[in-house]
Amino acid sequence: MTDARDITEIAVAGLDPYTVTVGYGLRHRLAEQLGEGVAKVLIVHPPTLARAAEELRESLADRYQVLLAEVPDAEAAKRVEVASFCWQILGQADFTRSDAVIGFGGGAVTDLAGFVAATWLRGVKLVQVPTTVLGMVDAAVGGKTGINTAEGKNLVGAFYAPAAVVADLDTISSLGRNEVLAGFAEIVKCGFIAEPEILDLLEADVDGTTDPASDAFRRVVELSIGVKARVVGQDFKESGLREILNYGHTLGHAIEHAERYQWRHGAAVSIGMVYAAELSRLAGRLPDAVVERHRAILESLTLPTSYPAGRWQTLLSTMRRDKKARGAMLRFIVLDDVARPTVLQAPDESLLFAAYQEIAS
Incomplete structure (x- = not known):
């Protein structure tokens, strides 16, 4: 089996290049991905990851002011009302363009978090931490963000590259x-x-x-x-x-x-x-x-x-x-x-x- 310390870095080229990091235990090293200049962080997560999101908040709390936004599970998260809830948190906490949003969850959460980051002040730093197979191989990579409408899926959205994607394989072990x-x-x-x-x-x-092992x-x-x-x-x-x-x-x-x-x-x-x-x-x-x-x-x-x-x-x-x-x-x-x-x-x-x-x- 691959050594748990092994890390794979996959480069994504383009106007705003970034790296997808694959390995074990990576979500506890997020400060490296957030970089310098960030003061406030919003972690967007589903209810099923409430405890893990709190652990993540605690791991970052000595360096940043960290807020949590719990959103509905799966596609129910990808609604304009939920995006508005996240915008409200960002506004009330006075998030500026030097602050950051973390998408911590499956593909629906990373789609939503990306859209929120792309639209707040026309763009704040985004780090995606996908916790599902779908999120890791597809939704969190590539900069497609979006929400659904009554007329169809992902009809409202933006292309917005993350600053980094952290694919922590440990998160898959808890999935059904x-x-x-x-x-x-x-x-x-x-x-x-x-x-x-x-x-x-x-x-x-x-x-x-x-x-997954x-x-x-x-x-x-x-x-x-x-x-x-x-x-x-x-x-x-x-x-x-x-x-x-x-x-x-x-x-x-x-x-x-x-x-x-x-x-x-x-x-x-x-x-x-x-x-x-x-x-x-x-x-x-x-x-x-x-x-x-x-x-x-x-x-x-x-x-x-x-x-x-x-x-x-x-x-x-x-x-x-x-x-x-x-x-x-x-x-x-x-x-x-x-x-x-x-x-x-x-x-x-x-x-x-x-x-x-x-x-x-």
Whole structure:
């Protein structure tokens, strides 16, 4: 097993470069990431991490004035009312541009904390401390921040780079098995769009690779972070290459909306990836074997690969409001093969429906 003292640093390039640090026990070294000049810190956290957030506050209290903002769990945190609650705390504590926000939680919390940091005084320092698999490999890395509206997911937000991301692998050990597996949807995505080694590791030993104590687990987490770091370092504002990170997300986000955000993100993206693979196959791009490989790997992780047949029109309506749409033209990330993603623009509606029939239950 990897020595607990080992630290991996993954650089994210761009106009505001930063580092993703991966290792054990890192959240207690946050002062190094906050740097000089910071006087006040707001830690945004969910109720499930109240005790850990208080421990984090105590570890920083000798250097900073530290406040806590407890926000709802999961997608319920990503509402304008919750962002306003955080802004109120910042205002009442007289936070200035030299102060900092820490996002301490899963992907929804880091999305919210990033949006709060980006919008307070048009930008204060942000350090992300993701505590879930999803947060580490996806949400906390890349500078996408946002909240949801009644019309869809992440429709309000900002591109805002953190000063640092601290991926403390110790935080994963307390997660339930289902939450770990749900986070693996984004890892599988990275395997299909860029890093086939991830797929090979899962196929060779799915139980070992999903065990947070294993070297294989750390390996796929670091490979996935590396994929995102390379992509966003070249295309921070999603003007081109970064779109490939949305593989499986167009239908996935529509499913989350249809389920009123009661589903785990990974479950929705899992179905979305199988749909995108079927769309790729029906468009004459992807071999049958790669489509079946999607199903086999995702089902080995006990993730869903189908969705009710009668929901298509609702999902299509939501997809038309997706951020990746251009006017009335839908756009999907599809595959020509493993590690060969591309964009399918304005596919015929009959093709979209036919692909949905392949995943309909």
